[in-house]
Amino acid sequence: MTESTTLDIWNPGWPDPFRPTVDADDEYADLVDALREVQEAVTRSLPTPEAAAEAAATLREVARQMRSHEVDEDTQIAGKRWDIPGKAHALAPVLHIDTVTDTTATGRVTVGRFHSGRYAMNGGVTPLIFDELLARLANSAGRPWGRTAYLNVNFRALAPLHTELTVTAELVGQEGRKRFLRGAMYHGDILVADVDGLWVELKPEQTQNISKDLEGRDR
Numbered sequence: 001m002t003e004s005t006t007l008d009i010w011n012p013g014w015p016d017p018f019r020p021t022v023d024a025d026d027e028y029a030d031l032v033d034a035l036r037e038v039q040e041a042v043t044r045s046l047p048t049p050e051a052a053a054e055a056a057a058t059l060r061e062v063a064r065q066m067r068s069h070e071v072d073e074d075t076q077i078a079g080k081r082w083d084i085p086g087k088a089h090a091l092a093p094v095l096h097i098d099t100v101t102d103t104t105a106t107g108r109v110t111v112g113r114f115h116s117g118r119y120a121m122n123g124g125v126t127p128l129i130f131d132e133l134l135a136r137l138a139n140s141a142g143r144p145w146g147r148t149a150y151l152n153v154n155f156r157a158l159a160p161l162h163t164e165l166t167v168t169a170e171l172v173g174q175e176g177r178k179r180f181l182r183g184a185m186y187h188g189d190i191l192v193a194d195v196d197g198l199w200v201e202l203k204p205e206q207t208q209n210i211s212k213d214l215e216g217r218d219r
């Protein structure tokens with residue numbers, strides 16, 4: 001099995017505004033893992049009113065602690081740990097990216113009840129997973145930064161929970177600034193979903209706009 005840590009963390013073509021300026025360490029990744037544990041445990045629970053009130057107070061205390069360490073979005077680590085599955089973002093499914101070539105990418109993902117629709121993966125989660133893998137491929141191999149223009153997902157069969165699913169992506173064509181990608185998700189041999197995606201390479205001024213937006217946002 002290929003470790004995702006063997007992949008390049010940053011594509012040099014990606015704009016600087018997204019580059020984390022704080023070095024993440026494993027304690028931060030562990031914090032996000034703990035948050036994932038909370039999300040799954042809360043989702044699976046039916047606490048008594050007293051237990052719910054106690055847990056809510058504890059979680060609000062954690063939020064208070066974290067607010068005292070607040071940084072701006074350019075500096076935050078969440079979602080930017082390209083070297084670890086799930087990128088240290090608690091909403092993102094933990095996608096293990098095994099291979100990325102110039103034109104293909106593969107990964108594996110297992111979701112729990114936090115990401116469940118009902119006894120199967122929620123229909124909004126599948127696009128999150130495809131977007132992650134297809135975007136990684138679209139913006140790899142030194143290609144300049146592109147943004148998702150569309151992601152057309154077909155749900156072919158229920159995607160089971162607590163079960164490893166494989167995800168594949170392929171760059172199927174390029175026309176000027178447009179990159180066409182295709183992806184699929186499998187449970188064993190069963191196709192559970194497939195996707196057509198378009199990534200459009202940003203013009204330089206579009207990258208600057210992003211940068212300005214980031215600088216101008218409220219903290």
Ligand SMILES: CCCCCCCC/C=C\CCCCCCCC(=O)SCCNC(=O)CCNC(=O)[C@H](O)C(C)(C)COP(=O)(O)OP(=O)(O)OC[C@H]1O[C@@H](n2cnc3c(N)ncnc32)[C@H](O)[C@@H]1OP(=O)(O)O
Nearest residue numbers: 018078079080087089091092147148149150176178200203
């Ligand atoms: C919950 C979990 C979270 C996980 C953790 C995440 C944390 C991440 C943290 C840190 C990461 C750092 C990195 C982050 C970066 C994020 C990037 C995104 O997420 S992208 C978000 C979604 N996508 C948008 O919001 C695009 C919005 N749309 C646009 O910006 C524009 O529409 C854009 C750039 C896609 C195209 O606009 P134009 O003005 O540049 O170009 P025009 O001329 O309109 O199109 C060029 C060609 O593409 C076709 N085209 C454009 N859109 C199309 C469409 N929807 N369908 C078909 N064709 C389309 C056009 O027809 C045209 O084709 P012809 O050249 O004429 O052949």
